[in-house]
Amino acid sequence: MIVAAPQTIQEVQEVVRAHERVSPRGGESKPGLILHHEGAFQIKTNALRGILQYQPDEFTFTALAGTPLLEIEAHLGQHGQYLPFDPPLVEAGATLGGAAASGLSGAGRYRFGGGRDFILGVRYVDSEGRLVSGGGKVVKNAAGFDLPKLMIGCLGQYGVLVELSFKVFPLPQAFCTLQAEYAALGQALADLNTLNLQPLELFALELIPAVGVVLLRARLGGRVETLAARAKRLRNLLHSDQLTSLEGEAEARLWRDEREFAWAPEGYCLVKIPLTPRRVSELDEILAAHQAHRRYSVGANLCWVAWQADIADLHLRLKGLKLSGMVVRGDAGSVLIGAAEQNEFARRVKQALDPYCKFPVATYAA
């Protein structure tokens, strides 16, 4: 495998022009998402690093694609701001470009939305080696086709992302998390559904089935003087007599561990499965039968599974449930599993942007 680490955008353009097949990579914190592309020349974007523009009172920043999220987070934090879509694997070395290309958002996307809701602009090197821009750098923009959104979850299929602009928000002054325990999934799910409908402005809402117990975690954020009263209100909505409250560093660590997938054992496949609260019970029946480690994140709009058994089995099960999944870590042979979502529109988009398949194509497992 031949790998290049271009130092400049011009070098990326030269490499793309010089090779028939090219495959982009970021920080490789999500190795499962690197699409197989026979004989492709690998471009690592890590050297394209740095925040190019950040004006806190604009709520926006622009950075090169290889900039580590850790660096961005630290920089925003100095000004009391953060990335509200809560991209995962920050400490594992995830980059801004990888966060966009993977389309992954963390538990914190429950409050304000995912990567698609915060991306403003993109620059990428296309299959002809041209530097192409889409969107802009201001918080509101409706000019031209929305290429930035298309790049969220693109998995490197359309080009090499080199620069991205995002909207940011003020970081809440303080957080607290309430954890409720339940004997059965049904009770926990009922409370999750109740909270989903409340005007509570939760920053995260997660359901975690474990051995003999089901946990529900709700995260509140805001001004410190409001938290106690809001937590009390939250408690009153939950039908659990096992309630724990977490604050301060322990609370922050809990969610940091969540976004690093500290709960997923080494060597297991880590799979993202989009779903809705109504589908939780039927999926969980299968996952429980396989003793899979799992959590239902974003108000049960997203299931994360650490799967030890044969991934082909999960693929068939998901297909049966008409759910699809994406293998973020582990070798599954195919990044996308379960029920195929490809359609004619997607085919035409790929054909327009990369007619000779210089970049890889994401296909579903057979």
Next chain:
Amino acid sequence: MDFPALYSALMELYPAERLLTKPAQLAAYESDALTSYRARPKAVVIPETQDEVIQTVRLCHRYRVPFVARGSGTSLSGASLPLPEGIVIAMNRLNRVIRIDPEQRLAVVEAGVINLDVSRAAAPYGLYYAPDPSSQPICTIGGNLAFNSGGAHCLKYGMTSNHVLALKVVLPDGEVVQLGGESLETCGPDLVGLFVGSEGLFGIALEATLRLLPKPEAFKTILAAYDALEKAGATVSKIVASGLLPGAIEIMDNLAIQAAEAAVNAGYPRDAQGLLIVELDGEAISVETDFAFLQEIIAASGAYEVRIAQDEAERLRIWKGRKSAFSAVGRLSPDYLVQDGVVPRSRLSDALGQVQRLSQETGIRIANVFHAGDGNLHPLILFDGRQAGAIERAEEVAGEILKLCIEYGGSITGEHGIGVEKRHFLPLMFSPADLEVMCALHRQIDPEQISNRGKMFPS
């Protein structure tokens, strides 16, 4: 192109009352809210089912006759301007709210559903649909999707695209595709995101699955009057820098205030040179706490009058004035152009100064209304179309304002889209390579350019 063959086929598909060809019937469809552009289509069809739309698109494709899908025609960029050689597909009767699913916080609606009707249908469950363009009592979801409509609450809640989970779309050749799903999350590229805001060039959205949000528990709306517009602008920067995240931050200048007062009597201070409206929303206790901070900022901002909405009726009156500002300007001038540029928020005061300079230099009156939290300017350029050359002069000023927005690092449209009006400005914002990529997408999805031909790209 074979219009006679298409017409014969359409006569099979539609009863006479839903296939319009008489000049008097077609006149209503000649333009949208940007009335300075007009064209009479060959026919208008009024489908009542999704299948009728699909069949119509397939027929247009077969006979190579271009079509323009149209909702309520509230576009301010000429988005639904017909083609003299084409037909209009009027989508208003596709207005079924198919499903409200409170448990999953979503609504499935047809494209002709009125924006505000989504929130009305969701209200019994304590939910609402957040995007609120000023035309929301009449504009349709289909139009909102095509142009990624905004509104007053975009800084915190985003635009239309941020609230669309899934779409059922008929592509320009009649193929029907499903994009997205019911979950907030997806695997693979954001195709819904690409479709929304494509200005009708990728086909027609038939049905949309929209994200609903729990209605905020509390609102606090404050109105501050200033003797200078710049003071209102400077206060916006202070609010944003404080770490507050208001639901809306709006500014109106004196001319816009006069218009709104004449039209709806919103109770604004008539002598204010700049009027700032700030609204906080959310959990009651958080709103109360944040509001105390907001009041401190406004108290120190040099406002000569401050009013707080005491109840929901007063809050709605404040918003009625703001949301009716565009049409209200009709009371000050026989004609006007609404512009829709965006500048970085920190350049708001500079941009306003330049707009005022342009007004003084040209002698053309300009009223200013803007979504200040987003840096989204809406200068209303007043003119009398009966005077020779007046519209051309107004358009020239509008063009200067757009160039200014690009110069400041902003955009030529925040929420109205490019349409026909701003086609020639697109190359000022994007390079030839950027435009070529967009055109390649367009060509691949609609090789015949049959769907909303002539919009977005310079001819």
